[in-house]
Amino acid sequence: MRPTVLCFSGLDPSGGAGLQADIEAIGQSGAHAAIACTALTIQNSQQVFGFEATSKELLLAQANAVIDDLPINTVKSGMLGTTDNIFALSEFLNEHADLNYVLDPVLVANSGGSLGDLPTLVEAFKILIPRATLITPNTVELRALTGCENLQDATQKIFELGAQAVLVKGGHEKLPADLLINRLYIQGQLVHESEQPRLDGEFHGSGCSLASFIAGRLALNDSLEKAVDIAEKWLFRALQRADVPHADGQRMPRRFI
Ligand code: PLP
Numbered sequence: 692m693r694p695t696v697l698c699f700s701g702l703d704p705s706g707g708a709g710l711q712a713d714i715e716a717i718g719q720s721g722a723h724a725a726i727a728c729t730a731l732t733i734q735n736s737q738q739v740f741g742f743e744a745t746s747k748e749l750l751l752a753q754a755n756a757v758i759d760d761l762p763i764n765t766v767k768s769g770m771l772g773t774t775d776n777i778f779a780l781s782e783f784l785n786e787h788a789d790l791n792y793v794l795d796p797v798l799v800a801n802s803g804g805s806l807g808d809l810p811t812l813v814e815a816f817k818i819l820i821p822r823a824t825l826i827t828p829n830t831v832e833l834r835a836l837t838g839c840e841n842l843q844d845a846t847q848k849i850f851e852l853g854a855q856a857v858l859v860k861g862g863h864e865k866l867p868a869d870l871l872i873n874r875l876y877i878q879g880q881l882v883h884e885s886e887q888p889r890l891d892g893e894f895h896g897s898g899c900s901l902a903s904f905i906a907g908r909l910a911l912n913d914s915l916e917k918a919v920d921i922a923e924k925w926l927f928r929a930l931q932r933a934d935v936p937h938a939d940g941q942r943m944p945r946r947f948i
Pocket of ligand 1: 703708895897
């Protein structure tokens with residue numbers, strides 16, 4: 692069986708983000724996706740209306756049902772929704788110290804909608820930061836996690852919080868206006884920088900897709916640099932071809948390439 696990534700992520704009924712993004716991206720990476728569902732959200736391509744989080748017990752029961760059954764060597768987390776779920780995941784990762792772990796520190800939806808209580812999530816995420824093989828914050832998440840406005844300070848601070856490797860995604864930065872720049876740091880050192888033309892429009896689930904594709908490639912034994920590089924190229928194509936639901940909706944990445 693293909694190496695498997697176990698994703699802790701929420702359901703987005705629009706199919707753009709969350710666990711559907713994870714399943715499609717990981718499938719495209721060549722690995723298999725298993726899901727422990729953290730929350731059912733109510734949202735469409737325009738906004739989040741609410742969510743109901745899974746209980747800690749139900750979340751762990753899902754993860755435990757598959758961990759000794761499938762060839763899982765990597766965990767990826769997206770929306771966790773509650774501090775209880777963050778602590779449950781931390782417990783699970785402590786029991787399985789050999790697993791790669793990609794932490795996508797989801798705090799709010801790209802549309803701006805709430806996916807949990809921001810200050811408590813930020814605090815609780817600190818328990819996961821040192822355990823992650825890779826953390827994939829956008830610049831809004833990086834600033835929120837570290838409390839630093841300046842990006843260099845924020846990057847230094849996340850390593851002080853125990854991070855091993857961090858991919859800082861530039862999609863939310865206004866400058867440069869025509870380029871999107873991502874930077875991968877390992878142990879505080881810049882090891883990879885990518886520049887891509889900035890695409891028009893807002894995308895739903897781009898962060899989930901990128902983190903999951905990387906997790907899939909790590910499950911298949913790529914190095915971090917290689918996994919990030921091919922995931923960025925794959926995501927660019929998925930975004931170039933994204934579906935536009937209507938003028939007011941965020942674009943849906945077309946992940947089957
Ligand atoms: N996970 C879920 C369940 C979501 O609903 C969202 C956003 O709506 C995200 C994660 C984050 O999505 P993005 O990749 O757009 O940051």
